Amino acid sequence: MATISLPANVSVMLLDIEGTTTPITFVKDILFSYIKEHIEDYLSTHWEEDECKQDVQLLKKQTEQDIREHRACPVHSPDQTVHTDEEKAIREVVDNVLWQMAADRKTTALKQLQGHMWRTAYTSGKIKGEVYQDVVPAIRRWRQQGLKVYIYSSGSVEAQKLLFGYSVEGDLLELFDGHFDTNMGLKVESKSYQRIAERIGCPPEDILFLTDVTREAKAAVEVGMNVVVVVRPGNAELAEEERSHYSLISSFSQLQATGSA
Numbered sequence: 001m002a003t004i005s006l007p008a009n010v011s012v013m014l015l016d017i018e019g020t021t022t023p024i025t026f027v028k029d030i031l032f033s034y035i036k037e038h039i040e041d042y043l044s045t046h047w048e049e050d051e052c053k054q055d056v057q058l059l060k061k062q063t064e065q066d067i068r069e070h071r072a073c074p075v076h077s078p079d080q081t082v083h084t085d086e087e088k089a090i091r092e093v094v095d096n097v098l099w100q101m102a103a104d105r106k107t108t109a110l111k112q113l114q115g116h117m118w119r120t121a122y123t124s125g126k127i128k129g130e131v132y133q134d135v136v137p138a139i140r141r142w143r144q145q146g147l148k149v150y151i152y153s154s155g156s157v158e159a160q161k162l163l164f165g166y167s168v169e170g171d172l173l174e175l176f177d178g179h180f181d182t183n184m185g186l187k188v189e190s191k192s193y194q195r196i197a198e199r200i201g202c203p204p205e206d207i208l209f210l211t212d213v214t215r216e217a218k219a220a221v222e223v224g225m226n227v228v229v230v231v232r233p234g235n236a237e238l239a240e241e242e243r244s245h246y247s248l249i250s251s252f253s254q255l256q257a258t259g260s261a
């Protein structure tokens with residue numbers, strides 16, 4: 001793929017994370033696997049701590065609501081390895097969390113516990129946020145050229161800051177002027193991009209959005225943003241029509257500010 005020159009008026013880069021700065025597999029394979037593999041240990045270790053108690057309490061409330069609304073819930077089979085009431089209580093929470101994850105539920109209770117587990121994993125060095133090799137050099141170059149750089153991801157701002165704050169390349173948070181999540185709205189809705197432009201304080205036309213998802217690109221274009229679609233290994237395959245409609249890059253190094261070599 002060839003080099004693409006940024007439109008001269010572009011002063012802000014807006015970056016998606018999954019499939020753009022970071023392999024999609026990082027979230028699916030690393031982050032979610034971490035929860036599944038460590039949930040029991042985590043609960044045992046932190047069971048008596050206030051934060052963990054609150055997380056468990058919220059999960060219980062969610063379960064009560066699920067039962068009221070007749071959602072299927074995990075069935076607890078007698079487990080011979082369980083001896084104490086605490087082990088039994090932990091087992092129930094583990095079963096519930098794994099069941100919610102298998103059903104791809106996005107309840108606040110689940111997300112809160114996951115967020116706390118990931119924070120522990122990142123800060124203790126058990127997980128490092130992945131970024132493609134071309135990302136950091138390109139962002140540094142853009143910044144030197146006076147561009148501002150923001151993140152817009154469905155992952156919470158807190159999760160974004162953990163990923164970049166504890167990344168394979170160290171603490172990268174200083175590279176970003178700000179972070180946006182779905183508090184701005186869904187990524188496939190054009191209003192979200194209008195709100196982000198307002199928040200940044202510039203017209204949408206001055207922003208270039210990088211994403212792997214063409215539905216998001218389309219929404220951004222609708223309010224006048226510039227978009228380039230990022231093709232990375234493991235991303236969803238683009239249709240021929242999408243490939244010809246959008247400017248594509250496979251590396252951030254292909255984006256050149258106007259006038260730069």
Ligand SMILES: [Mg+2]
Pocket residue numbers: 016017018019020211212213
């Ligand atoms: Mg993405």
